[in-house]
Amino acid sequence: MKKILLFIAFLLIPAISYAQPEITFDYLKFDFGVISQNEKANHLFEFQNTGDQDLIIEKVSAS
C-alpha cells in the first residue's frame, strides 16, 4: 500500500509542476516591409493559451 501511494505521489509531482498557463503566438515577428510615411502600420498578433490553467495577461508594454 505504501509503495502504491509513493508511486501515485511520483506521478502527481510532474502533473502539479507542469500545470501552468502558456501564451503561444503563431509567430513572434512581423515585418511590414517598405511602407511610406503616414501609411497606417497596424498588425494583429494572434495567440492561444496552450497551457492547462487560466492565462492572465498582466501587462503589455512597448519599447
Place this chain on the structure above:
Amino acid sequence: MASSSHLKPGEKGKISVSVNNNGKSGNISKTIQIYTNNPKKPVTTISVAMRVKDRFHINKSEAKEIFNGECKSCHTDRGIGKKGLELFMADCIMCHERGKSAIPITEMQSKPKEYLIKSTADGVTNTSMPGWHLKNNGPLSDEEIESLVHIIKRN
C-alpha cells in the same frame, strides 16, 4: 492592446500593434513585452519591423536612379562644377554621413585609395552606392572622382 486579458486553456486572443511612423524614415523596429501569469516564462516578446520611405523614395529601388529625373535635383545637380570638399558636401554627404544608408567617412578613410576610386566610379554591388563615373551614366569625370578621394584620404 489585448482583446481580453483573461483566457481559459485553449482560448485564443489578439494583440493589436500599431506604429506611428509619421516623420520617421529608415529601418524601424518595435518590441512589445507581454507579461503573463506563467511562472516559468513571465515575459514574452513580440516585435514588428518596417522600412519607412518618405514620399520621394517610396517607389525607388535602384541606386543609379539618383542620376535621373526628379532625383538628380537633390542628389547630383548641386555638385555640378564642384570639386573636392565642395563636391563631397553636395553629392556624397547626404548618404555617407547624414543618412545612415552608406558607410561613414572614417570607414572610407580606412580603405585603399584605389578601392575608393573604383567603388566611386563603378559603384558597389548589393549596396546603395551607384557607379558615379560618366561611363556608367553618372555625373563625374576621372578628375572629379580623384578630387573626392583626395579629400577623403587627407582628412
